[in-house]
Amino acid sequence: MEPVLTLTDVEVHRSNKCILGPIAWQVYEGERWVILGPNGAGKTTLLQLAAALIHPTKGTVQILNEKMGAVDVFELRPRIGFTSSAMLELLPIDEKVIDVVLTSAYAIAGRWQEEYDLWDESRAKALLNTFGVRELGERYFGTLSEGEKKRVQIARALMADPEVLLLDEPAAGLDLGGREDILSRITEYTSDASSPVTIIVTHHIEEIPAGTTHALLLQEGKAAYSGPISEVLTSEHLQKVFGVNVKLNFDGSRYFASAG
Numbered sequence: 001m002e003p004v005l006t007l008t009d010v011e012v013h014r015s016n017k018c019i020l021g022p023i024a025w026q027v028y029e030g031e032r033w034v035i036l037g038p039n040g041a042g043k044t045t046l047l048q049l050a051a052a053l054i055h056p057t058k059g060t061v062q063i064l065n066e067k068m069g070a071v072d073v074f075e076l077r078p079r080i081g082f083t084s085s086a087m088l089e090l091l092p093i094d095e096k097v098i099d100v101v102l103t104s105a106y107a108i109a110g111r112w113q114e115e116y117d118l119w120d121e122s123r124a125k126a127l128l129n130t131f132g133v134r135e136l137g138e139r140y141f142g143t144l145s146e147g148e149k150k151r152v153q154i155a156r157a158l159m160a161d162p163e164v165l166l167l168d169e170p171a172a173g174l175d176l177g178g179r180e181d182i183l184s185r186i187t188e189y190t191s192d193a194s195s196p197v198t199i200i201v202t203h204h205i206e207e208i209p210a211g212t213t214h215a216l217l218l219q220e221g222k223a224a225y226s227g228p229i230s231e232v233l234t235s236e237h238l239q240k241v242f243g244v245n246v247k248l249n250f251d252g253s254r255y256f257a258s259a260g
Contacts, residue, residue, distance in 0.1 A: 006061070009058065010023050012045050022058070028197075033198065038219070038243075044168060045221075047168050051166050053077075078162070080163070083157045128152070150182060154170065167201070169202055170182060170183075170186065171202070171207040172202070179207065205233075206256055208254070210254055217237060219241045245259060
């Protein structure tokens with residue numbers, strides 16, 4: 001089986017400082033990954049590499065059998081669904097929600113003169129329904145709550161039927177009800193065998209969706225631990241990476257952590 005994502009001896013430098021790497025990592029079809037680590041560990045940078053938004057300073061990145069630096073990224077990016085707080089700020093606040101989702105089919109933000117058929121509109125409405133915001137379709141994006149915007153952004157990321165879905169802290173900033181709702185919807189969507197490979201970045205153990213199969217723990221820009229989540233996510237590993245005593249609990253589907 002060919003990997004969906006391969007990083008080989010990758011480094012990313014900024015201002016003569018290595019902020020990520022060297023790191024080697026592979027993701028295969030059918031896997032659901034979570035990336036964890038302290039602030040500044042390189043989580044968002046790694047996700048940007050996987051989204052073909054940045055190039056490595058050293059090493060090679062191969063995404064969906066395409067090598068970064070040898071492929072037109074504008075053709076590759078529509079095959080990758082990506083959400084982040086930075087991208088959220090780029091979406092027009094005066095755009096209708098349904099159009100925010102629809103325009104992703106053309107990999108643009110802001111509807112202009114492009115045309116959409118009934119299939120496009122049906123898919124956009126179905127995705128909004130999947131993430132619990134179909135009734136907001138005619139509302140302006142800027143009037144939505146933080147949680148509603150995040151649901152719309154995930155629907156937008158899935159509009160082009162991507163082969164990889166990258167979610168940067170999808171539950172960050174939400175209250176308990178909002179967090180649990182969005183995590184349950186992500187779990188339900190990704191549990192379908194036809195759903196794309198999913199990679200989620202989070203700061204919090206409690207925000208790991210049920211059904212996650214693999215975990216990567218980053219520390220100071222390097223992979224401290226990587227592999228099946230049951231082997232990687234342990235109190236001992238978390239203590240070494242985060243530098244605090246951690247008591248880890250697993251209820252059969254979700255993980256929870258507290259200072260121990």
